[in-house]
Amino acid sequence: MTGKRPGYFEENNEPISARIATGLHKIGLAMKQQSWQQANGVGLSATQGQILATLVASGPLTGKELSERLGVTLPTISDSVRVLVEKAMVTRSADPRHPRASLLTPTAAGAALGARARSWPEFMADAVADLAPEEQRAFFAGIVKMIRMLQEQGLVPVSGMCVTCKHFRPNVRTGPAPHHCAFVDAPLSSEQLRLDCPEHELAAESARREVWEQFMRRA
């Protein structure tokens, strides 16, 4: 079992970054299927479930905001929302901030389903639950950096990540929790970073870059 072709896999393998991409692709396949099935299980479509989940998670939003968060165009949202209104899952109300906008608020039934829909990605959490804590941390760190990169390229909607937030202070102390959130005035560690913080406020372009550099300096 010593192996007759010691260098085989150095020469005949895709780079690890490409294999990471392949792996994420496979995981994406599972996500797509799961959300389809779970949504159908409760009598919704996948997008309808996502809309309800988002409204429950973030509070009332306008159609425009929804379309940005879910990465689809306004007409697509408009269509799904119409069905949700027909199903009495959401109600429209005037938005004080914009003239022609309407805030979408889930009804009791909609909120209940939205809460369930929020747990749809849980099957992935279960799939990583068996990893050692340190492996989870490393995995998470990779994801954070990858998402940040995708955001830079405009491939992912900028969403509530600590590392793009104006309240985030990276590496301001030593120890296990080197970062700081100025909003809640609390220290936090790299593995406590949020990806979907409700209090997130996007920092200015230049500040974002600076924060990121500071963060990477001792990530």
Next chain:
Amino acid sequence: MTGKRPGYFEENNEPISARIATGLHKIGLAMKQQSWQQANGVGLSATQGQILATLVASGPLTGKELSERLGVTLPTISDSVRVLVEKAMVTRSADPRHPRASLLTPTAAGAALGARARSWPEFMADAVADLAPEEQRAFFAGIVKMIRMLQEQGLVPVSGMCVTCKHFRPNVRTGPAPHHCAFVDAPLSSEQLRLDCPEHELAAESARREVWEQFMRRA
């Protein structure tokens, strides 16, 4: 900057596994959008591109095999294939193995587009290319373990992963490349594991479990 609420993020944060799931969800969003856009850019639909990419990567397949790999039902494939035949991207030929099956082979034009489609997930590879090699290894290790878990649960089609292959011998030696592939008779390291090996042969259920245990013992 000492922080007035030191325990805030211990108490008010989702578990790391849930945040990993959220992150993967966001990455999935980007994948969906990217494949839509890239496919449209070359005059295909997303599934059509995937079909061509799969045929280029794996050689001629039947409709059934395609439906299993892409995780959709046979009618969906059948429909897309009809369009691809109309577009002269693939041709059908008899399959010696099955009576009523037909092997799908890309034409020259189809193969060219399929080759391009294979590179669609590359934007993700680019997004992780900036990570330190060690971070990439850790990220990859998490992905491998996660996919294996998803396969166990039947949420992902069993695909050419070393860790489910009958030629894979985990942890048979010490050093940087502890595993061994009996097919090519070459040593390989954890970060060289393949997710999509064309020579993959699924090991029997019991052997799979044993191989995995052996692999995890010193992963």
Next chain:
DNA sequence: GATGTAACTTAGGACTCCTAAGTAGTCAGG
């Protein structure tokens, strides 16, 4: 009051994806 702007909505069309109901080869048993 005309023009613009922002946030929708509607219309139309291509694709996705399913279930259910055919169809067509082959093979095994009688």
Next chain:
DNA sequence: CCTGACTACTTAGGAGTCCTAAGTTACATC
């Protein structure tokens, strides 16, 4: 040899996804 089961598809029908393009409508500005 013929019938029935099996397998691999195909067709039909229907809901949903997603886009672009073309309206609508409320308010803000000039």
